[in-house]
Amino acid sequence: MSLQVIKHGDVVVxxxxxxxxxxxxxxxKQRVLDxxxxxxxxxxxxxxxxxxxxxxxxxxxxxxxxxxxxLGGDLxxxxxxxxxxxxxxxxxxxxxxxxxxxxxxALESF
Amino acid sequence: xASNAALDLRFPSDVQQIEGIVxxxxxxxxxxxxAGRQLSLNVPVALTEALSNAILRGNGEGxxxxxxxxxxxxxxxxxxxxxxxxxxxxxxxxxxxxTTSENLAREDGRGLFLMRSLMDRVERxxxxxxxxxxxxxxx
Numbered sequence: 001m002s003l004q005v006i007k008h009g010d011v012v013v014x015x016x017x018x019x020x021x022x023x024x025x026x027x028x029k030q031r032v033l034d035x036x037x038x039x040x041x042x043x044x045x046x047x048x049x050x051x052x053x054x055x056x057x058x059x060x061x062x063x064x065x066x067x068x069x070x071l072g073g074d075l076x077x078x079x080x081x082x083x084x085x086x087x088x089x090x091x092x093x094x095x096x097x098x099x100x101x102x103x104x105x106a107l108e109s110f
Numbered sequence: 111x112a113s114n115a116a117l118d119l120r121f122p123s124d125v126q127q128i129e130g131i132v133x134x135x136x137x138x139x140x141x142x143x144x145a146g147r148q149l150s151l152n153v154p155v156a157l158t159e160a161l162s163n164a165i166l167r168g169n170g171e172g173x174x175x176x177x178x179x180x181x182x183x184x185x186x187x188x189x190x191x192x193x194x195x196x197x198x199x200x201x202x203x204x205x206x207x208x209t210t211s212e213n214l215a216r217e218d219g220r221g222l223f224l225m226r227s228l229m230d231r232v233e234r235x236x237x238x239x240x241x242x243x244x245x246x247x248x249x
Contacts, residue, residue, distance in 0.1 A: 019129060019154075021128065021129065021158050021162075022125045022128065022158065022162040022166070023125040023126050023128055023129060051150075051154075052150065052151060052154045052155050052158070053155075054155055054158040054159055054162065054221075054224070055159060055218070055219075055220035055221040055223075055224055056162065056218075056221075058220055059216075059217040059218055059220065060217070062215060062216070062217050063217045066215065082147075083147065083150050083151040086151060087151070087155070087224070090224070090227050091208055091209060091220055091223070091224070092208075092209040092214060093214075095214070096214060096215065
């Protein structure tokens with residue numbers, strides 16, 4: 001997995017490329033926590049280039065959303081493919097996150 | 111013609127091993143013409159869960175421990191057996207429903223649920239070590 005961080009105004013966009021799984025989830029967690037530490041409150045994770053996500057990857061997203069909400073911000077998601085959409089529906093995490101079809105819609109939603 | 115495959119791998123108990131092993135099993139399933147969704151979702155996610163459970167819980171991240179994976183892939187089904195050096199666990203008792211209001215915002219507790227949701231059958235038993243067997247019918 002590789003991560004790319006792009007700033008769109010006050011929104012930090014994190015692009016996930018590859019699988020988000022037990023072996024690399026801490027990388028995403030630390031990257032977003034570093035951004036939050038530096039003052040970011042609106043974070044968008046873009047999964048357009050992502051592969052599959054396991055339960056620990058889902059857990060990291062839950063943890064980051066909780067942290068950002070504690071800080072008065074929010075974590076939102078965009079570009080889930082059909083497999084990821086199924087995972088979020090199975091686990092009902094689609095009810096916990098605001099999920100947009102495109103990055104543009106997600107950015108407008110903040 | 112599809113090509114059946116059997117894998118028998120023994121590897122160090124390290125989560126960094128998981129992605130490569132999963133890719134190997136997915137390749138075997140692709141050769142047996144499993145459906146696209148099974149190749150991109152069911153097999154990789156369920157196997158990742160089984161391997162990470164074996165490494166992190168079964169073996170407790172113990173240095174020097176190993177995990178064994180046996181995979182038997184045919185045109186009809188995939189059978190995976192993941193064996194660790196732990197004492198085992200009660201599959202029913204350990205499977206939580208992560209979709210309830212009290213569990214929804216938890217960081218953990220989705221692994222067994224996903225395994226069981228994405229496979230046709232999940233079993234646990236004692237072999238030489240603690241074994242989790244996953245079965246998926248080809249669609």
